[in-house]
Amino acid sequence: MECQCEFYCDIITRLSSRLMHQFNVKSLEQTCFEVLRDNICPENCIGLWQFTKVWYIPILIQLKYEAFYFICENFEEVSLCEEFLKLTKEELADILDQDDLTVTQESTVYQSVLRWINHMPEERQGAISTLLPKVRLGLMDKSYITDNVLNNDVVKTNPESHLLVTDTLKVMSQPSLLCSESGINNTLFCHRLPNAVLLMFRLNSNTIEAFDYSTNSWITVHNHLIQEDIMTHLCFYNTVFLGRCFYIVGGGLSWTNPSNRVWRFNLVTHTWQEMSPMQESRNSLSVTVLKRCIYTMGGFRNLTSLRTAERYQPNINQWMFIASMNERRSYASCTTLNNKIYICGGQSYRILNTAEYYNPDTNQWTLITPMGTPRSGLGVVAYMGHICAVGGSYGFRPLRSAEAYDPETNTWYDVSEMVHTHSYFGIAVMNRRIFVVSCRRENKFVECYDYTTNTWSVVFSGMNHSEYDEVSCCVISRLPNMAEYCSPREPIIPRTQDMEQFLEEIVDKSQNLVFCERIDG
Known part of the structure; x- marks a missing residue:
């Protein structure tokens, strides 16, 4: 990969010269950038960062930023690589000085x-x-x-x-x-x-909170995030994070009145903007991000679950239909893995145990082996190279169970059960753990799963302001103002016994x- 990195960087520098710009080869320059960005790894990130620091070409400046973020986010692995030993004293000091350096x-x-x-x-x-x-x-x-x-x-x-x-x-x-x-x-x-924070949207009460996993604490996000004409009475929507913004997609004023409207909030400038609407109105939909595009799938409209799916390109602010799914799905959940979108479960005329993936290169959906348990209102995440389907409900029976899919063998296997049952909850992966958030029975719960122990544990339990609240979550990261969404960083003094004598x-x-x-x- 090191030779490939040098090759693509050389192409970018050549293409970025004034002479080559005359021949309109920006698309090839962008392709090289995407190849390098998508192939950053612990073994080559420092070399890329050092190389791009000496150039003042816009696309290489962006690549420098991507490489440096990767170093900080994956510091434990990077520090064990050979390239780490080639850092200068000043470069190492710059890395260690980062407030968001990710270390256990x-x-x-x-x-x-x-x-x-x-x-x-x-x-x-x-x-x-x-x-x-x-x-x-x-x-x-x-x-x-x-x-x-x-x-x-x-x-x-x-x-x-x-x-x-x-x-x-x-x-x-x-x-x-x-x-x-x-x-x-x-x-x-x-x-x-923390390198990432979980934003929780409580759909019924229209409030936004942030969970800081490094301190296992919640903070109330500033009221300016809530815009009355957007959030009031809106329900059954979904949220996703892309760039420096989170998007509120779909939903509606009631279960029978779906919307195709989309709003974007810039987490740095604190400004709202309404974006182009989806092609189709839908609530209880599934949303994910793949290759800097937003995908929406399924949902509910006219008393019927939908098969249709759409892709949104932020750079042109435009939605377009993609191939429809094999199954009609509402209250399903989706994620991305290996440049594919996986969607699992949900409901149509029945509670579904089916799952399928979308390949954007071929614009095709392919059914995979069904889950062991039908699930509606579940949570699905990509975790450690597998797809995890967690919780949800089967009819009126809430589920504690979880299972995982291995794409190499096309098989599902059981994962240890959660401590509590959860349905219509938020789920995300942060700090190499799965976090599940739900608000019910006047309590707010956060559970986390650690693959090293194959166990779930409750990391937060506190009072909730309503008896029941549906939850939507998205993970935010890489913001210059991350401190605004984290618990205050006050000095913590560990007390020890016999310290005075010592x-x-x-x-x-x-x-x-x-x-x-x-x-x-």
Whole structure:
């Protein structure tokens, strides 16, 4: 892939010259960009980022942004690749400084710094004073700091870094130091921003909230997101995120009065805009995004479930019909995997267990092996290379069960059951976990599934303002103002037992070390 990246980048730079622009080859330039963007991986993202930084060609500037975002979002895998060791000190510091760097534990960031330094220890050992302040030391466990940071040879031989570690341990014992003029950086104790946030739309009450998975907390999104003439009494719609906007698609004023209207809200500029309407009015529809286009499928109209499907191209603000599905479906759910759209379940004249996929290259729908359980009002997501169908209901029976589809074998298999039953809920994949959100019985629940343990767990349970509320969700990411949709990043000071006595020992050792260095000097 590295050779291919160099090849396509070379084409883009040649095509972007003034001479080649005269021959109207922008479509080939765009094709090369899309090939590179779609094939960014942990092994080549740093090389692409470094290459595109030296060019001021618009399409390469966009590719630089895509590569850098990939590095931050997949940092744990990227830091183990060979290209990671080729970063300059300034480049690595820039990456580690990102507030939305995605890591499970901050110790991963520290270990990446050591790996980079140990690759060329003589030349890079002094870089620890630049890189260690980029690590959120205050989020680490005290025992890890003492065993792996404070006593590390690279840190011990660098007075500036050693002082940073001891100051961090002091703050763990005396949080008031953060409010003093001690010079300690509060950022060392602040959680990083999540790379994605779940926006929840409560269809009956027309409210919008955001779930921050990194803190398992909800925040009420600013009231300016709700535009009265759009949201009032609108129901049975669906939502999707694309670019820097979320779209409200279809729905209607009642179950028997579907709409074809579409609204877009820009999450950065906080502005609403009505877009071109769909070709067909539909409520209880399925919506997804594939290759920067929005697809809508099925839904309900004139007391009948629909087979029709449409594609929306934002760049020309236009909807067009695509091939119709094999089944009529409303209250179904869909997702994308391997450049195909999968839609599962729903209802027509019966509750469906059928599933099918759409190939945009051939404009054809193909039925796949049916699910083991008929499901209406279910949730479907792509997860770890498989399609997961979760919850829903079978007639009047709500379901806790879940199952997954392997596209290579065309078979379904059971996944562990959820803690609660959910129907007409929100579902999304964030941080390599599946999140399910529902509002019922005056409670709001968030469950999450982790493939490493094959278990579901309740990560949030709180009061709901109404007895029952249908929920629609979409995941937002890559916004310059992500902090607006996350819980406040206040410094968090982990308290530990016997910290005061421990710090006295550390301070004594630190003072002795400085004293000995002065004598040796």
